[in-house]
Amino acid sequence: AQKITQTQPGMFVQEKEAVTLDCTYDTSDPSYGLFWYKQPSSGEMIFLIYQGSYDQQNATEGRYSLNFQKARKSANLVISASQLGDSAMYFCAMKKSSGDKLTFGTGTRLAVRP
Amino acid sequence: EPEVTQTPSHQVTQMGQEVILRCVPISNHLYFYWYRQILGQKVEFLVSFYNNEISEKSEIFDDQFSVERPDGSNFTLKIRSTKLEDSAMYFCASSGGGGGQETQYFGPGTRLLVL
Numbered sequence: 643a644q645k646i647t648q649t650q651p652g653m654f655v656q657e658k659e660a661v662t663l664d665c666t667y668d669t670s671d672p673s674y675g676l677f678w679y680k681q682p683s684s685g686e687m688i689f690l691i692y693q694g695s696y697d698q699q700n701a702t703e704g705r706y707s708l709n710f711q712k713a714r715k716s717a718n719l720v721i722s723a724s725q726l727g728d729s730a731m732y733f734c735a736m737k738k739s740s741g742d743k744l745t746f747g748t749g750t751r752l753a754v755r756p
Numbered sequence: 757e758p759e760v761t762q763t764p765s766h767q768v769t770q771m772g773q774e775v776i777l778r779c780v781p782i783s784n785h786l787y788f789y790w791y792r793q794i795l796g797q798k799v800e801f802l803v804s805f806y807n808n809e810i811s812e813k814s815e816i817f818d819d820q821f822s823v824e825r826p827d828g829s830n831f832t833l834k835i836r837s838t839k840l841e842d843s844a845m846y847f848c849a850s851s852g853g854g855g856g857q858e859t860q861y862f863g864p865g866t867r868l869l870v871l
Contacts, residue, residue: 677859685845687799687862733799737860741787741851743801743812744860 644669646734646747653752655724662709663719663750665734674738676717678708681731681749690732693717721752729754758782760863762848768869769838777833777866779848788831789849789860790823792816799847805831838870 645668655661667676678690693701693708701708709718717736721728731751735744761780769775781788790802803813803823810823822834831850835842845867849860 679862685867686864687847687849689859689861692859735799740858741804741806741811743789743804743814744791744799744849745801746799748798 644671644674644736644738644745646736646745648734648747648750650750651748653750655721655728655752655754657726657754657756658723660720660722661724661752663721663732663734663752665717665719665747667715667717667734667736669715669736669738671738674736676708676710677735677737677744678706678717678719679733679735680728681733683730687733691719724754726754726756728752758784760848760850760861762846762863762866764866765864766867766869768871771840771870772837775835775838775868777835777846777848777868779831779833779863780829781831781848781850782852782861783829785850785852785861787811787851787860788823788825789851790833791847791849791862792844793847793865794844802833802846838868840870843868843870 647666674695676693680688691703691706693710705722707720731749733749734747763778788805793799803817804811820836845865847865848863851860852858
């Protein structure tokens with residue numbers, strides 16, 4: 643069975659600073675994908691970034707990067723130059739293969755201070 | 757940019773009533789999913805659907821739940837006799853099925869309140 647752990651229920655960051663949201667995972671599958679989603683107060687789930695288990699390089703998407711440490715089974719999200727609009731709930735998730743369900747962590751609520 | 761749409765955005769119903777939540781997945785996607793999120797909790801998988809049949813379902817997805825793809829565009833979740841504990845945000849998602857770790861894109865959700 644797959645498991646995602648997010649140990650930070652809430653985080654604060656000052657506007658324009660970088661912040662790291664932690665995610666560890668557990669799986670026995672050799673092939674898997676790791677995802678981060680953002681959920682603003684309006685409720686929708688917005689895809690941010692994806693990392694494959696066999697990817698050699700850490701994924702980046704604009705201000706988002708994923709610090710993937712396979713041996714430690716961690717997939718932390720780094721948001722650079724935080725903006726007020728980054729205030730939201732952030733979920734780490736994983737799945738095994740094409741068509742498989744996503745398993746989510748409990749989320750981290752990020753608040754960006756002006 | 758293509759997106760997943762869901763209707764209604766909010767639904768209030770009485771306990772024991774049937775509800776149908778509707779979704780239009782991204783048009784060229786092959787895999788469809790329903791998830792739910794009880795207020796303040798994590799997102800939970802309900803069911804996945806591929807090639808006109810359920811490919812996987814969770815323990816939550818009991819006999820009170822059913823899914824259907826009645827035409828080439830809609831994907832519905834029916835709850836036959838709602839319970840108070842069915843109150844949650846219900847998300848539809850779809851993915852391409854093109855192989856590899858393709859991304860699931862979520863709709864905006866339907867907030868269901870059972871009274």
